[in-house]
Amino acid sequence: MVRITGLVLLLLCVGAAVEAAPPSLQLRLPPPPVAVENPAPKLPVPGEALAGALDATTTPLGLDEVLASAERSYPLLVAALLRRDVAEADLLSARGGFDLNWRTRGSVVGLGYYDYLSVDSLLEQPTPLWGTTVFGGWRLGRGDIPPYYGNLETNKGGELRAGVSVPILRNGAVDKRRADVRKAELGRTVAEGDIGLFVLDLQRSAAYRYWDWVIAGRRLRIAQDLLTIAEVRDEAVRRRSDLGDVADIDRLDNERAIAERQERVVAAERTLEQAAIALSLFLRDEEGAPVLVSPARLPPALPDPQEHLHPNPIERALERRPELKRIQALRKQNQVDVQLAKNQVLPSLDLSLVGSKDVGATVPGRTYLDEPEVVGGVLFEVPLQRRVAKGRLQAAQAALARLTAEEQMARDRITADVRDALSALHAASQRVDLAREQLRLAVKLEEAERTRFDLGESNLLFVNLREQATASAALVEAEALGSWLRAQADFRAAIGGVSQDDEPALRDP
Structure with missing residues (x-):
């Protein structure tokens, strides 16, 4: 009779213990508090080792908050953004x-016959209009000017002049000034491509x-739930042992x-702290300091594969990958x-037109200086071998062929990245389905084994094995x-990122 009574009490205690296990392991009702004769060592609270540095916020932390923080305060991104300033400086x-x-120059001859x-003072203004240069100036010649320097003579007020120079062949369609500006403008696109790559x-x-x-x-959480099951069951096993069952x-x-x-909980706690420390490099406060996120901010559930x-x-x-845009800008x-090298192979043929007029009092005997002058000129120049220009042209053409090949390789690599990301997503989704089926069957086996244990048809060894499974x-x-979630991150990067214009399901995993 005593044995039957003890068995009934034992079944009640074990049943209460089973019902008290955490929901994640499919147990149902919480047990009444029990007193443990020899309490186990106190386990650290999650994040206890970093308690002084943890963020006090308790709202669940989302991926969008992490990404926004990283794009706002990540130090290397701030450094990468300076490439934009460098590109603007190059354009300027x-x-x-x-x-x-x-330009102004002067000379004085004080000793001699x-x-x-x-x-002579001159203002020159280059223009982007076919390489045309306009200029204007003033010059003054005073004193006993030798006749072989008669071109230095002016009236007492000097001479005003203005003119224009137009290149016909070399430096006409393109010159170094316009080429540098165009390349600097494209340099901004190159810098944006570098920044885009870093952001992705x-x-x-x-x-x-x-x-x-x-x-x-x-x-x-899984380790803690597994520990809780054993701790809840401990009192029931003690009572059953005392009854001799x-x-x-x-x-x-x-x-x-x-x-x-308990050891597994400690190991899992360390892994969580390590992950929080790694995450703090991307999660930062308004001043840019790393934030150690509290375990209290863990999301309550994980998203389902979609x-x-x-x-x-x-x-x-x-269309969106920045490295392709970067290579296209380099091309x-x-x-x-x-284009510049081809132009520089051409001979130089410049036309110029200059008008001048002396002002001020006429120098005695120099009345011809009062008449205005208009002078047209032609300048022709060509290096007969033109090796400098030809060498630069060959180098530029070789570099263009190299960049064309690199662009094709970039396209192939991007296509491969997308296909690999899609394959990884598909495989990860299948893994999740199979893992959930495995978990469902493991829970059923555990429940069945615990029922057999309650009926005295099994032992604690097999129950432990089922719980471990x-x-x-x-x-x-x-x-x-x-x-799957990491594959989703790879897929986002492979397609060039997501924006607010995308579908919500594509933005949020």
């Missing part, structure tokens, strides 16, 4: 080739670190299981070099979800 420098130029002075890699890395942290939190070795085995699961993909991912990637820069299946499911 190139436009300086069209700055107004002022002739004593005189001369001053930053977004992918930040997403990886975020999902690593989330999955680490899920692993910790189970051997003391079963009681010791449960204590061993508790110690083993098949909402862009309808034409390869076409989209070829255009090189095409400018080719369920926990392993839960970990496999978490890792499969993590693989």
